[in-house]
Amino acid sequence: MLPRAPALLALVTLVLSGLANLILAQSTFTATNRILLLTTPGGGEDAPLTTFASYELQYDLLVVPTTGLAGDLPLLDANGRPKYSLVVLTSGQLQASVNGVWQSLLTTSQWAYLEAYEAKYGVRRVTLNDTPLPADGTIVANTAVFGTSAVQPISFNASYASLARVNPGASISNPGLYHYPATAYTPMPADIASVVPVAYFASAGTDYPTQTWAAVHVTYVNGREVMRFYTSFGFWSPCSLLLDHVWLAWGTRGLISGWRKTLYLAQVDDLFLTTEITPTQTTVTYNYRVSVADIQGIVAWQTSLNSRLPAGSAFKLELPFNGNGILERNGPDANWIDIDTESHVPVEFIKPAGAAADVRWPATFSTAWSSSALAAADPLYNYFITGGITAGNFFFTSHTFTHENFDNTSTSDIDKELKTNNKMAGAGFLNLVGTPWWSSTSMVTPQISGLHNEFALSTLLANGITTIVGDNSRPAISDSTRPYDFWVSTQATSNFDGYTVIPRWPCHVYFFCTQPNEIEYIYNNMYNATLGLSSWSQILQREQDRMLLLLLGIRHDPTMFHQANLRNADMPTVTVGGVTGKFGLLQQWVEEVFAAYTALVQWPVISLKGDDLAQVYRERAARNTCGASTSYDMNVSVAGVASVSTLRVTSTGSCKVPITLPGGTVVTSGQTVEQLGGDLPTVWVTVSPGQTQVITFTPPIVFSVAPVNATSTTSTTTTSGANTTTSTTQASTTATTSAATTTVPASTTPTLSTTRAATNTQAATTTRAATTTTAVVKTTTRTTTRTTTTTTRTTTTTAKKPFGSSCTSNSQCQSGLCFFFFCL
Incomplete structure (x- = not known):
């Protein structure tokens, strides 16, 4: 038996080494529970801002000028930590007219940077006033009409409505909202795992004799998720406000730094x-x-x-x-x-x-x-x-x-x-x-x-x-x-x-x-x-x-x-x-x-x-000036599974901070929790200057992100004072990225604007960044079942585009016809 001891010791050493590597492969991020609202001049941000104000949400508004932004989007703080847990766009491509041509105000590399950030940190995106695109797995339901201002009441997929405690059978009229009834595009693009309808337009006359899609939840093969709404929004519209509640509950995964009562x-x-x-x-x-x-x-x-x-x-x-x-x-x-x-x-x-x-x-x-x-x-x-x-x-x-x-x-x-x-x-x-x-x-x-x-x-x-x-x-x-x-x-x-x-x-x-x-x-x-x-x-x-x-x-x-x-x-x-x-x-x-x-x-x-109502207003007034900030700890496994069960609240003043939690959540750290009937629970946290209040809850919120690189447990970003150094070079317009391995570099931060605009911009489309992605692929039917198949997809930007592709000129299309930014 003794001669076998070295072999046994080697085996134990190997096992322990493997466990150590597995432990080291875990990564913990502290992410700010804050929303980034991206818009263009006159981009219609008043609609989501109304809902942000109603919940008292923590957010930043970034108005992208028609001259574009220098550097990367400001997604990371000075220490290289993620600043945002949800990204909201007031149009699908952030388009504007530049010298008479409708185009995206973000560069190809900025789009790639945003997508890499979303994939790495599991950040969901919501786009309002979007248009159906084959690249997103959808197409306009009637290509002869494209969009319409006809009244078509909107109803919901019960799975998404219930997240916000909206009635599963709810239907709300949409007068005054121009919209783009959509349907599924086939074949589904190879980089998309599933497209699930979130909301539906009712039928309307001969143009739309059957129900069509008003919003979809698109899941990409790298785990990135986007909810797209094919309708304009207005702060004056009850329909818009109801939709806001649905996408907010989904986009935040129910973890809302605010309250609704x-x-x-x-x-x-x-x-x-x-x-x-x-x-x-x-x-x-x-x-x-x-x-x-x-x-x-x-x-x-x-x-x-x-x-x-x-x-x-x-x-x-x-x-x-x-x-x-x-x-x-x-x-x-x-x-x-x-x-x-x-x-x-x-x-x-x-x-x-x-x-x-x-x-x-x-x-x-x-x-x-x-x-x-x-x-x-x-x-x-x-x-x-x-x-x-x-x-x-x-x-x-x-x-x-x-x-x-x-x-x-x-x-x-x-x-x-x-x-x-x-x-x-x-x-x-x-x-x-x-x-x-x-x-x-x-x-x-x-x-x-x-x-x-x-x-x-x-x-x-x-x-x-x-x-x-x-x-x-x-x-x-x-x-x-x-x-x-x-x-x-x-x-x-x-x-x-x-x-x-x-x-x-x-x-x-x-x-x-x-x-x-x-x-x-x-x-x-x-x-x-x-x-x-x-x-x-x-x-x-x-x-x-x-x-x-x-x-x-x-x-x-x-x-x-x-x-x-x-x-x-x-x-x-x-x-x-x-x-x-x-x-x-x-x-x-x-x-x-x-x-x-x-x-x-x-x-x-x-x-x-x-x-008591006056006290509600007083407490809000205190929150307006107390500088409260909420963050969460996100533990990420080597397999790319993120888990959140800890919140941290800080402030520069004294106030009571509300945080809405997903249904069924139990707070285990002793704070006051308010829950009425079957509504979502709200934890009320009393904060003082310089103190951090920690909230723990169960069950944890679990979701997929880009897998952790087993050879590194920390971000490659380092900081020294106000200067940031990163080991990853910013992508150019011809760069290829892999969402599973791309490190999001520290950003060169443009100025965040708080100017509000009161008008909506006509929807338009642009060509997205061409990327080469190698990742574990999900099945391309409308499910989220994973397989072990690996695929590589390369897009060549000089090729003629097929029917349904976005375009800005006739010469880009195989048919030679570009109609309203789509190849016919």
């Missing part, structure tokens, strides 16, 4: 007041005050609505109230405050700093109210103090005591309005103060007034009111360039700096209406000249379209309603949004809006009271 609050102003209802051509004016039966009908309806909204929903109305309306019902009460509450200045009047303002309240008044006397005189007050509040069916906030306009109002009046209403909300009366349903630091001012009055803003703060709501229909008190943030007062707007205002939307359910015919009368008086006579159902449809854009854009602005809109107890039975009941104006509006919403997405709908 539908926060929707309907605020019903003027509770306890009586409203004079507008007359119509067939009705006379009358007064209406919501009844107990109306409130009970709303309670039952909210319960029903929540059962029909996506799992995890918690829809609830907020009722800003005016206590003087309770006194008015008591005869009126001897202590009722009878003053002029209307404004007598222009709506955007800026009260001069320090100038005297209106004093309307009496010098002396009493708040020695009797709750029992008020309850005996007012069934509505009695309903709320005997269980209607403690049931927790509504949120409540102040709307001032009498509803006095604050635009040119004195400090003394404003102080009395706030303190007197707060007493009615307090102990011995409504008993709201201190309950989970009461907002004590935010409120709704009457007629959205006081935003230009420094007396109002300073007195609000003195009373602990740090936030009020605004009106997005008034440009003077809203900021369309920062729609997800507070509007903040300045000396110029208000003679007062820093008061925060939550954006709020009015709607076409007017405060002096209780019935649809009254809405129609007012609406048609305003819009008949441009829209013609409109019915209530047409008005609701337009409101649905408007709100769908906001909801898919993840806007958190509340909507304004009024107490008269709650009338439902004596309303006729109607069917709206597929639901039948005795519904009033507000209920019909909400049903119509959320019928469209729930047909598209499975996102829970959450209502937050005013104080």
